[in-house]
Amino acid sequence: MSRETFAELKSALEPFWITSRGEYSMDQALHITLWKLSNSRVTYRELSDKFDVSKGTAHKTFLKTINAICKLKNEICWPSISQQQTIMERFQASRQNAFPFIVGCLDGTHFKTNTPKKDAISYYDRKGNYSIVMQGICGSTFRFLDVFIGYPGSCHDANVWKNSPIYKGITSGEIQLAKDDIILADSAYQL
Structure with a gap:
């Protein structure tokens, strides 16, 4: 994915994104999610190692990002x-x-x-x-x-x-x- 496409996706998701205290930025969440989507066999443990987050955080971040992306379905x-x-x-x-x-x-x-x-x-x-x-x-x-x-x-x-x-x-x-x-x-x- 190009930087421009990433920026477009981030911009489209911003109205649906709410960052709570202690959560990772939308950039980090998008990187985690896009990596998981493009590498379907990667486990949450491998994802957590790659992005230096806990396994639970990787899973929670992935689900939150997917839920935000689903709100773009009218696109x-x-x-x-x-x-x-x-x-x-x-x-x-x-x-x-x-x-x-x-x-x-x-x-x-x-x-x-x-x-x-x-x-x-x-x-x-x-x-x-x-x-x-x-x-x-x-x-x-x-x-x-x-x-x-x-x-x-x-x-x-x-x-x-x-x-x-x-x-x-x-x-x-x-x-x-x-x-x-x-x-x-x-x-x-x-x-």
């Missing part, structure tokens, strides 16, 4: 028709032989998790890990247009897609697509 929203037109134009201009009418690129990813106490088999993914699925659609500037997270790791991308609010909104007509819009995805997703 991710499906674009209007005119915004979709702009995204399609940017995709078209980004490559010499671009695929036309692309409004977003869709795929799923897995976040590793500890073995769940209930229904662990549902979270066991095809790569032999316990995980939670996140489906995302990104636009031409690599910003998320839609995110859907929470299905167990054993769910196929097509099932996650069919159960996502964006799919339901598009099929019901609640979410409008610009004329000829295409959401580009791999073969796991139906046409």
Whole structure:
């Protein structure tokens, strides 16, 4: 993450951040949280050693920061028709032989998790890990247009897609697509 992106994230979180006595600064909390998110296998003990805080403080700081980040969920929203037109134009201009009418690129990813106490088999993914699925659609500037997270790791991308609010909104007509819009995805997703 660049310094500019870090500063943008910090600025966006400031209205939701309350520092209590004895707590670490938002900078320190963001460093701890971003390190944990980018290194999913790191334990809180390793995190505490890396940032010279107690294991409990690392855990508490991580949870507080995640809660603040969750308050930014309204930053991710499906674009209007005119915004979709702009995204399609940017995709078209980004490559010499671009695929036309692309409004977003869709795929799923897995976040590793500890073995769940209930229904662990549902979270066991095809790569032999316990995980939670996140489906995302990104636009031409690599910003998320839609995110859907929470299905167990054993769910196929097509099932996650069919159960996502964006799919339901598009099929019901609640979410409008610009004329000829295409959401580009791999073969796991139906046409």
